[in-house]
Amino acid sequence: MTRTIRTLVLGGSRSGKSAYAERLAAESGKEVVYLATARAGDGEMAARIAHHRRQRPAEWRTIEEPLELAAAIEHWAAPQRLILVDCLTLWLSNLMFSDGTDYPDVGAIELPPLFHAERARLLQTLAGDGGDGGDIVLVSNEVGMGIVPYGAISRSFADEAGRLNQAVAAACDRAIFVAAGLPLYLKGGPC
Numbered sequence: 001m002t003r004t005i006r007t008l009v010l011g012g013s014r015s016g017k018s019a020y021a022e023r024l025a026a027e028s029g030k031e032v033v034y035l036a037t038a039r040a041g042d043g044e045m046a047a048r049i050a051h052h053r054r055q056r057p058a059e060w061r062t063i064e065e066p067l068e069l070a071a072a073i074e075h076w077a078a079p080q081r082l083i084l085v086d087c088l089t090l091w092l093s094n095l096m097f098s099d100g101t102d103y104p105d106v107g108a109i110e111l112p113p114l115f116h117a118e119r120a121r122l123l124q125t126l127a128g129d130g131g132d133g134g135d136i137v138l139v140s141n142e143v144g145m146g147i148v149p150y151g152a153i154s155r156s157f158a159d160e161a162g163r164l165n166q167a168v169a170a171a172c173d174r175a176i177f178v179a180a181g182l183p184l185y186l187k188g189g190p191c
Contacts, residue, residue: 005135006126006172007188010142010165016181018086021139022056028135030082032060035073037091039066052086066094067114070121077133088140088168089161095119096157103153111156119164126171140165142177 007024011017025032034056040046056062065072069091076083085091099112126136144162149155169175174188 004128004133005174007135007137007174007176008165008169008172009137009139009176009178009183010169010186011178012142012145015178017141017178018052018139019181020176020178020183021084021086021137024137025060025082025084026057028082030135031078031080032057033076033081033083034060034062035069035076035083035085036062036064037066037069037085037087037094038064039090039094066091067098067118070118070125073122073125073136077136079134081134083134083136084139085136086139088138088164089143092119092161092164093157096153096160103156105151105153107152109152109156111160123167123171126168138168138172140168 007021009017009021009024011020025034036049036052038045038049038052040049053062063072063076069085073083073085095115095118096111098114101112103109141161142165143158149158169187172187175186177184177186
């Protein structure tokens with residue numbers, strides 16, 4: 001029995017992180033299940049989603065799951081598969097706005113119960129026994145390298161994304177930072 005390899009691929013916007021994660025998936029030689037977390041809230045996002053769909057290999061199975069990510073990972077995990085999750089920060093946004101709350105510009109932010117439950121479930125799933133449930137590659141944005149955002153919800157998002165990235169990296173075997181399309185191994189090394 002081979003051990004499941006969990007990999008976090010981080011990077012900024014247009015850093016090449018998704019392309020790098022897709023390359024890892026393609027080179028694995030395994031059946032790929034692509035868990036897409038994006039929601040098409042407007043025409044521009046719908047066009048981005050359509051572009052990404054066209055770029056993926058036809059043999060990859062795409063599952064769109066904006067909220068219940070852990071359940072999808074648990075359902076699709078299998079020794080012959082690699083699950084590619086793109087991306088955790090879109091999933092985080094979906095959870096933060098899942099109950100339709102109109103957040104204030106200033107003051108404390110109280111996130112919906114679904115946010116806390118799904119985040120905990122994902123981390124529990126990733127911290128599993130490491131048996132051969134198939135490999136997982138998770139893509140996430142590194143949002144904490146710029147200025148402190150304006151507005152309470154933007155600051156809360158940056159804080160939660162940073163916390164999530166730290167927790168996921170701790171649960172993963174490898175963490176890779178991608179800048180200008182080039183990988184920097186932060187944890188673990190190339191397989």
